[in-house]
Amino acid sequence: MTPGARRVLEAAGRLFYERGIHAVGVDLVAAEAGVTKKTLYDRFGSKEQLVVEYLADRDERWRAFLAGYLDRARTPRSRVLAVFDAARDWAGPHLSRGCGMINAHAEIGDPAHPAYAVIAGQKAWTLALLTGLAREVAPRRASGLGRSLALLHEGGLVAHGMGIFPDALGHARREAEALLRAAENEG
Amino acid sequence: MTPGARRVLEAAGRLFYERGIHAVGVDLVAAEAGVTKKTLYDRFGSKEQLVVEYLADRDERWRAFLAGYLDRARTPRSRVLAVFDAARDWAGPHLSRGCGMINAHAEIGDPAHPAYAVIAGQKAWTLALLTGLAREVAPRRASGLGRSLALLHEGGLVAHGMGIFPDALGHARREAEALLRAAENEG
DNA sequence: CGCGAAGTAAACCGATCGGTCTACTCGCCG
């Protein structure tokens, strides 16, 4: 990726996330990246494609951030909780307006849009991750436990992003903890 | 409200929800309502105001729908669960793309937008409702229980809207049930 | 009867949208 393209992707990531995809025009992205529109179109081809790469890049950065937390966790339980810990720590600088995937899904609508695959893939990956981690805690109830954890995770993201109440992600983490305790006792 | 205005609001409710607010122009809303743009602007003044009234109307219809479920529930526990039951039954025709407030929040961004108050108000009202109902189940833990229920509720709405897994609202209801059982035993 | 509210039909406005194009510059590499 050329330096110009990288700056475009950085500006797009910031602007699309903070102001919304539809609300931000390509002229603004190019100007903010210190690049002409020609460069933007030479590298990305269309706004649609830029949106796809914005979402894929954001997802990739989140997964890398999460991986560090997962690696450091030693027990099955703490690996589940690591997802919530990572979300809480990610929230400060990167999550002020909630989950970028949820927001993009709300804006795009059309399932035929190429970004839809990225969005759906991210959520499916997260559910699969939580279910896999749940399997180490309570193998017989992995599927149900994974879904419950996903519910808390998504709820925490939304409540945090909309400011429904303070420390929503911390609250979600504590609920996840209670869920794990109950699951451990029941197999 | 004049018949024309009512048809505009109905068309706006359908189009804004299903395709997104930014993606739908006033010309389309007017055409779909069988009305000229002049009528639309005579009645609503601006698209911004139409968005505000769309959200307020949607919220009002949901609250009226929910009220029926709440009235029919006889015990404190079943009143909490009535919120989840209502959401599940509301989902079929009205929730195919998730919560309209969450989606609008994702699209609007700017907290100075007049629609922000409607959105924040709806979420604050829901949290207060759940907390109030939780108080009848476990008075000492009402605040925490209300927040946990809100987390499950929002998570269920998002998971349903994005199709993360099937019957997300049913799953959220069962988790809420477990939460209530635990809370009853602990006061 | 006559007035005013509600509406149609359609032209029109400036701004902005996503996207293209031409002409030119710079630096690296064979």
Place this chain on the structure above:
DNA sequence: CGGCGAGTAGACCGATCGGTTTACTTCGCG
């Protein structure tokens, strides 16, 4: 030296956006 990839500067395009305006119709009510 020569060529090519990456970039700037900026004019330009058709379409659509939110919003306004003029002229006319329809209808219920005092």
